[in-house]
Amino acid sequence: MTLIDAGPLLALVNSRDRDHALCVEAISTIGDGLSTTWPVFAEAMHMAGERLGRAATRWRGQSMLWELVRRGDLTLHNLGMDANDRLFDLMKKYRDSPMDLGDATLVVLAEDLGTQRIFTLDSHFRAYRIRSRKSFRIVPADL
Numbered sequence: 001m002t003l004i005d006a007g008p009l010l011a012l013v014n015s016r017d018r019d020h021a022l023c024v025e026a027i028s029t030i031g032d033g034l035s036t037t038w039p040v041f042a043e044a045m046h047m048a049g050e051r052l053g054r055a056a057t058r059w060r061g062q063s064m065l066w067e068l069v070r071r072g073d074l075t076l077h078n079l080g081m082d083a084n085d086r087l088f089d090l091m092k093k094y095r096d097s098p099m100d101l102g103d104a105t106l107v108v109l110a111e112d113l114g115t116q117r118i119f120t121l122d123s124h125f126r127a128y129r130i131r132s133r134k135s136f137r138i139v140p141a142d143l
Contacts, residue, residue, distance in 0.1 A: 001113055002139060003106050004034045004074070005120035009044040013064035019121055026119060026140040034068075034119065035075045037105035041065070083108050090128075097124045110136070 011023040048061035068074035079087075083105075090104040099107075103125070110116060110130050118125055119139040129135060 001032050001115045001117070002030050002034055003110060003113075003115060003118040004036050004040070005106060005118065005122060005125075006040050006043040006047060006102060007121035008119045009036070009041070009065060009068075009074075010047045010061070011121070012068075013048070013061050022140060023119075023121075030119065030139060033075060034073060035077055035109065035113070037077050037079060037102065037109055039105050040102040041069075041074075041076055043102045077109055077112075079105055079108055079112075083112075086111075094124075094128060097127060099124070099128070103128070 007019070008023045008026070011017040011019040012027060014020060017023075044065055045062055048065060049058045069076060086108050087101065087104045090107055091099050091101070093099075094103075103122070106118060107128055107130060110118070116130060116134055117137045117139060120136075125136045125138055
């Protein structure tokens with residue numbers, strides 16, 4: 001299981017994104033499924049709207065994100081209400097990074113699923129720890 005952040009999601013569906021080729025190449029090395037959280041998916045949808053401009057282009061990017069889910073290439077996870085305290089604690093701990101809500105949900109999901117692998121373009125995931133000990137294994141590795 002590989003978790004995916006909003007940046008690579010957007011880069012995969014936007015051929016004009018500067019990281020598109022890197023993300024397409026990286027996705028070919030991931031043999032297992034991709035998972036993310038609803039806040040990360042919402043962030044990617046918002047970024048598609050902001051970066052892709054015109055309504056037709058914006059919808060094309062957003063529909064491509066939905067297709068990842070509809071085809072089963074991307075699984076969206078809900079975190080239970082019991083995760084709220086952990087999210088707060090993580091965002092407080094990493095407030096100088098800063099850690100946003102999407103990042104915090106990915107750390108909690110990693111803990112829940114028992115995975116350390118994450119597809120991200122954000123170097124601050126190198127500082128985050130899963131259950132305060134384990135570091136993430138980042139895809140692409142050359143980040």
